[in-house]
Amino acid sequence: MRCxxxxxxxxxxxxxxxxxxxxHAPVDIVTSGPWSEPLLRGQPGVxxxxxxxxxxxxxxxxxxxxxxxxxxxxxGAGPTWFCDGSDAARPLLARAGIPEEFIxxxxxxxxxxxxxxxxQWRRLAxxxxxxxxAPALAEPGDAELAAVTxxxxxxxxxxxxxxxxxxxxxxxxxEAPLILIQIGNKRTMRRGLRRLAVNHKYWPNERxxxxxxxxxxxxxxxxxxxxxxxxxxxLNQEVAALANIARLYNAADDLPIPRxxxxxxxxxxxxTVDSGPAHAAAAVGCPLVVLFGKALPSLYRPRGTAGADVxxxxxxxxxxxxxxxxxxxxxxxxxxxxxxxxxRGYPPPAFS
Numbered sequence: 204m205r206c207x208x209x210x211x212x213x214x215x216x217x218x219x220x221x222x223x224x225x226x227h228a229p230v231d232i233v234t235s236g237p238w239s240e241p242l243l244r245g246q247p248g249v250x251x252x253x254x255x256x257x258x259x260x261x262x263x264x265x266x267x268x269x270x271x272x273x274x275x276x277x278x279g280a281g282p283t284w285f286c287d288g289s290d291a292a293r294p295l296l297a298r299a300g301i302p303e304e305f306i307x308x309x310x311x312x313x314x315x316x317x318x319x320x321x322x323q324w325r326r327l328a329x330x331x332x333x334x335x336x337a338p339a340l341a342e343p344g345d346a347e348l349a350a351v352t353x354x355x356x357x358x359x360x361x362x363x364x365x366x367x368x369x370x371x372x373x374x375x376x377x378e379a380p381l382i383l384i385q386i387g388n389k390r391t392m393r394r395g396l397r398r399l400a401v402n403h404k405y406w407p408n409e410r411x412x413x414x415x416x417x418x419x420x421x422x423x424x425x426x427x428x429x430x431x432x433x434x435x436x437x438l439n440q441e442v443a444a445l446a447n448i449a450r451l452y453n454a455a456d457d458l459p460i461p462r463x464x465x466x467x468x469x470x471x472x473x474x475t476v477d478s479g480p481a482h483a484a485a486a487v488g489c490p491l492v493v494l495f496g497k498a499l500p501s502l503y504r505p506r507g508t509a510g511a512d513v514x515x516x517x518x519x520x521x522x523x524x525x526x527x528x529x530x531x532x533x534x535x536x537x538x539x540x541x542x543x544x545x546x547r548g549y550p551p552p553a554f555s
Contacts, residue, residue: 204296205286206235206258209460209479210503212242213486215286216355218324222284223248224351225328231278233271233295238479241460245360251278258291268295275299282332285309286324304334314502321354321506352508355486359468360461367465376452379426382418383467383489385475386411386442387435387455403496403526404476408438410531412445414474417535419448425471430463430480431455471543474534476526481505485513490544492516492537496526512542 205215212234222230229250232243235258243249253274255267262268272295280301285293285308296306307330314323329348371377388404418427427450429439436455443451458466463480467473468487475481481493488509493516495503500515514537518528 204233204283204292206233206255206289206292207287208236209238209242210482212236212239213355213357213479213482214320214503215324216243216246216357216486217321217353218284218286218328219243219246219248220351220356221325221328221348224347226282233275233292235292238460242357242464242483246358247356255292255295258289258295262294262298271295272298275301280305282335283307284327286327302334305332307332317501319504319506320502325351325353354506354508354510355482356508357464357483357486359465359487363461363465367462367469370457370462371469374452376426376428379424379450380422381466381470382422382425382427383430383470383473383475383480383484384411384415384418384427385430385473385478385480387431387438388476388478404478406476406494406526406529408442408445410529410534411442412447413531414534414538415442415446415451416448417531418474418538419446419451421539425450427451428466428470429453429455430458430466430475432458471545472538472541474538477503485509485511488544490541492534492541494518494526494529494534495524497524511544514538514541 205211207215219230230248231250232252234252235255240252240254243252253271255265255271257265260268276299283296283301283306285296285306288310307327309327312327312330368377415427429443429452431439433456436453439453439455443453464483464487467480467484467489470489473484473489473491475491475493477493477495477498481491482505484491485505485507488507488511490512491505492514493505495515495517500517504515505513516529516533516537518525520528
């Protein structure tokens with residue numbers, strides 16, 4: 204069970220793949236948010252996916268919660284990993300008849316010093332619930348665990364590839380290599396001024412425009428595509444007007460998650476704020492430059508199984524971590540040093 208944001212669910216693939224290898228069976232997932240099902244459906248090791256819209260809605264007022272409980276009761280109790288920092292969803296497990304001793308709770312196994320999120324999930328997947336008398340799960344270095352490459356991994360299916368190629372052809376984008384830019388984030392698009400303190404993933408439009416102009420100079424033959432969700436389309440348009448460069452395409456109004464993942468797998472590189480697409484890019488082997496604000500890069504640095512080049516930038520304002528402290532020149536220099544991949548249809552063969 205994990206009710207997380209887009210990036211959180213990409214990170215969770217590190218746990219899913221280890222559990223799948225250990226039990227030789229698909230891993231069923233209880234989650235929330237509109238992104239989890241299209242992101243994880245059909246991914247290696249993933250079984251059934253059941254979603255709840257809200258964990259805080261009273262149970263008898265939530266058809267989603269009642270439906271999930273019915274599904275869990277029907278499948279029967281088994282080893283369960285509870286991967287939320289909040290206990291809001293725990294009552295669903297109790298209602299479904301899953302005993303406490305069947306559950307491994309992440310809160311009982313906190314982060315170790317310097318541990319990355321994917322390393323924590325990998326470690327958690329090696330812990331067996333107390334009720335099970337089976338031998339302890341594999342230690343690092345054992346054959347089963349060693350066969351699962353550390354990090355996040357997303358597979359691009361044939362249907363995704365075909366959808367993307369048709370989408371690119373319809374827009375005249377199928378021939379040129381693609382550079383992707385993720386300007387916004389759900390925090391950026393909250394009501395009120397983008398520069399409010401709560402919007403700590405906002406980076407000034409003028410700096411994005413400067414970066415875009417420099418990327419165009421460095422990569423004159425590439426098409427630049429602005430990513431995002433529907434609410435970010437207007438923000439992208441503002442930045443595009445400031446940059447005033449050729450072959451800049453705003454795709455924020457037409458990128459369902461399966462298409463976004465396929466696009467990340469197709470691109471030669473990405474520049475982004477700390478976001479879900481940053482983690483998805485690493486998970487499909489796309490090199491990227493990522494701007495961090497208050498989040499800890501040591502914990503949330505994008506990390507994929509393919510080991511694509513990742514340049515992390517951090518800034519400070521008044522001695523505190525702040526994305527506003529990152530200058531455009533730093534982003535341009537990081538991009539200049541990034542090891543872009545050659546134009547290709549998709550990334551290398553899948554890792555298990």
